[in-house]
Amino acid sequence: MQQAVPEPQSFRRVLSSMCTEPHPAAREAAVRFLATNPGDPGTYGAAAELEARAVDALGELAGLADPHGYVTSGGTEANIQAVRAARNRARDEWTSPPESPNVVAPESAHFSFAKAADVLGVDLLTVPTDGDGRADVDAVRAAVGDDTVAVVGVAGSTEYGRVDPIPDLAGVVEAAGESTPGGDRPLLHVDAAWGGFYLPFTDHEWCFEHAPVDTLTVDPHKLGQAPVPAGGLLARDRATLDALAVETPYLESTSQATLTGTRSGAGVAGTVAAFDELWPAGYREAYETATANASWLADALDDRGFDVVEPDLPLVAADVPESVFEALRKREWRISRTGRDELRVVCMPHVTRRMLREFVADVDDLR
Amino acid sequence: MQQAVPEPQSFRRVLSSMCTEPHPAAREAAVRFLATNPGDPGTYGAAAELEARAVDALGELAGLADPHGYVTSGGTEANIQAVRAARNRARDEWTSPPESPNVVAPESAHFSFAKAADVLGVDLLTVPTDGDGRADVDAVRAAVGDDTVAVVGVAGSTEYGRVDPIPDLAGVVEAAGESTPGGDRPLLHVDAAWGGFYLPFTDHEWCFEHAPVDTLTVDPHKLGQAPVPAGGLLARDRATLDALAVETPYLESTSQATLTGTRSGAGVAGTVAAFDELWPAGYREAYETATANASWLADALDDRGFDVVEPDLPLVAADVPESVFEALRKREWRISRTGRDELRVVCMPHVTRRMLREFVADVDDLR
Numbered sequence: 001m002q003q004a005v006p007e008p009q010s011f012r013r014v015l016s017s018m019c020t021e022p023h024p025a026a027r028e029a030a031v032r033f034l035a036t037n038p039g040d041p042g043t044y045g046a047a048a049e050l051e052a053r054a055v056d057a058l059g060e061l062a063g064l065a066d067p068h069g070y071v072t073s074g075g076t077e078a079n080i081q082a083v084r085a086a087r088n089r090a091r092d093e094w095t096s097p098p099e100s101p102n103v104v105a106p107e108s109a110h111f112s113f114a115k116a117a118d119v120l121g122v123d124l125l126t127v128p129t130d131g132d133g134r135a136d137v138d139a140v141r142a143a144v145g146d147d148t149v150a151v152v153g154v155a156g157s158t159e160y161g162r163v164d165p166i167p168d169l170a171g172v173v174e175a176a177g178e179s180t181p182g183g184d185r186p187l188l189h190v191d192a193a194w195g196g197f198y199l200p201f202t203d204h205e206w207c208f209e210h211a212p213v214d215t216l217t218v219d220p221h222k223l224g225q226a227p228v229p230a231g232g233l234l235a236r237d238r239a240t241l242d243a244l245a246v247e248t249p250y251l252e253s254t255s256q257a258t259l260t261g262t263r264s265g266a267g268v269a270g271t272v273a274a275f276d277e278l279w280p281a282g283y284r285e286a287y288e289t290a291t292a293n294a295s296w297l298a299d300a301l302d303d304r305g306f307d308v309v310e311p312d313l314p315l316v317a318a319d320v321p322e323s324v325f326e327a328l329r330k331r332e333w334r335i336s337r338t339g340r341d342e343l344r345v346v347c348m349p350h351v352t353r354r355m356l357r358e359f360v361a362d363v364d365d366l367r
Numbered sequence: 368m369q370q371a372v373p374e375p376q377s378f379r380r381v382l383s384s385m386c387t388e389p390h391p392a393a394r395e396a397a398v399r400f401l402a403t404n405p406g407d408p409g410t411y412g413a414a415a416e417l418e419a420r421a422v423d424a425l426g427e428l429a430g431l432a433d434p435h436g437y438v439t440s441g442g443t444e445a446n447i448q449a450v451r452a453a454r455n456r457a458r459d460e461w462t463s464p465p466e467s468p469n470v471v472a473p474e475s476a477h478f479s480f481a482k483a484a485d486v487l488g489v490d491l492l493t494v495p496t497d498g499d500g501r502a503d504v505d506a507v508r509a510a511v512g513d514d515t516v517a518v519v520g521v522a523g524s525t526e527y528g529r530v531d532p533i534p535d536l537a538g539v540v541e542a543a544g545e546s547t548p549g550g551d552r553p554l555l556h557v558d559a560a561w562g563g564f565y566l567p568f569t570d571h572e573w574c575f576e577h578a579p580v581d582t583l584t585v586d587p588h589k590l591g592q593a594p595v596p597a598g599g600l601l602a603r604d605r606a607t608l609d610a611l612a613v614e615t616p617y618l619e620s621t622s623q624a625t626l627t628g629t630r631s632g633a634g635v636a637g638t639v640a641a642f643d644e645l646w647p648a649g650y651r652e653a654y655e656t657a658t659a660n661a662s663w664l665a666d667a668l669d670d671r672g673f674d675v676v677e678p679d680l681p682l683v684a685a686d687v688p689e690s691v692f693e694a695l696r697k698r699e700w701r702i703s704r705t706g707r708d709e710l711r712v713v714c715m716p717h718v719t720r721r722m723l724r725e726f727v728a729d730v731d732d733l734r
Binding site: 007115260 | 375376381386387412413414443444451485526588598616626628701
């Protein structure tokens, strides 16, 4: 006999994920658009029009008045595509195209850049972060060479929620351009996949309005409260998107700049619905609640004698013994670890103070 | 004032798409799994378990008892990943790794292979089809060289629904291996993205049980009646999936063989629900109905003096004047064109005889 399709996990004990419960309005819109494909605008016109609205919304969030881009399957696709655009532009436009193109990224960059490097055949040059987990600008400068097609800055790192000094990285990129005959320079890509919907409410300088950023990843299906799959790739210049285009016979449109072909209209519709509902007041409230929760949790863990990494954005890392970690997982807490084996708790919109109190009570019980 | 999120198109006049209305059971399962990510099995265990069931189901469909693979965002990702695996295996395993890897594909292959070539830095060698739109085996054989990492066969081509002679292509691949010192040979990839859920009910030899196929694309969100996004990549050998793996810190799993990161649990749950409901009787019925519809439409267009490409799988192409085509689009018919500017009608499960009668009545009215 066939098993039925089971229930999904509840978010009641999920502290590890950078995804969350979609906003009800986003869920409703997504359900209506489940059978649409913005990748085929000739057939699915409403989904394609919504995608244009989604890109405008993300541009508003990230300080870009006339954004180019699209709704990706997630941050990984957006990061791969940003590197691909940089590689292709260098190959096709530079006075001296690089023989072995490379990308310079801080060690805090998401593993999708390692994936991008393998997929695209570029070298990933990883440089150290400073003592606080932010890109070391001198190390980035030292690593950038004639074959560097892109420099990556992270705005809200996956492990510690750190924001790299984006204007300083822009300075590195600009200086690199001044030292070449053709003025060719690497593109500056910012990965704000997670942080992008919290950062507008902080003092961080992270986006297009703060520096000459070329491309940026920001994911509606993370803090944008849209359903999976909804990532975002934004580009300042049309030429960057054009560098990704391939011809598309048998679709009514003539070219496609996306990595995937058929795409999710549900994610697109959910993005627009969530943004309409939450920008900016709802997102600000989510940020403030999460910040207070992260601060509370960091204090609670510190009070208990654990080494806590001071949170900046609402993501808490703490050095909790392996035995406690495993015991917490046995109690169905969905938690994960940093590369240094610290406990890592991501304060997403579904993470309430009550959840965190229960969690800390379990920590007390188990340590 | 904000515009509301509009209604999506209805499928009432969609004749151009290879996607369709999801089965109600698939829709219901997808809605429940909207906020899950099988790419993070430590957190979203139910979605990850469903994905294993989905891969087994696709293996059953495609004649592979112990399938390796995953649910992709669609056929494009699956095709890119198949080529990437072939490229990586040649690079890492061949006695003489290719300097300039290439892929040999018939000109009927989907444009995602051109995308794969750009993304992955491999050359795409396109060879002619025979007079009937199937891969010309002699032309494929002539194109395969020492740097060929993959040969592509199409099982249900996008333009004409043609099925390449897969066992013959397997023979080409095998012969290529016999002529190299290390016995290294290209991988054989079959793109059955669209055809895969119709082909089990035909006499075609297209899948793992008919030939030593290495990888195969088959998309639940096309004829599988699952919601977007749900594609499928299957591989005969574990090593092929392993060639795609990158390490994944901060997830509880340790590596990831997918192209995207966060993935749609909705597509996965919808795939399992549709398969449970429809395999095999429901899919067979859909195939038989579509075949009868395609035959009826081909006859109707032929009766009216249009040149019709004899359908094999249920996809009808006919030489209809540009003016009629445009007038049909103005009446909201969602139709598309082949590379030779023929009208192309894909007989999907939502395409009923009544729709086709209305369509032909409009053709009569407009020609």
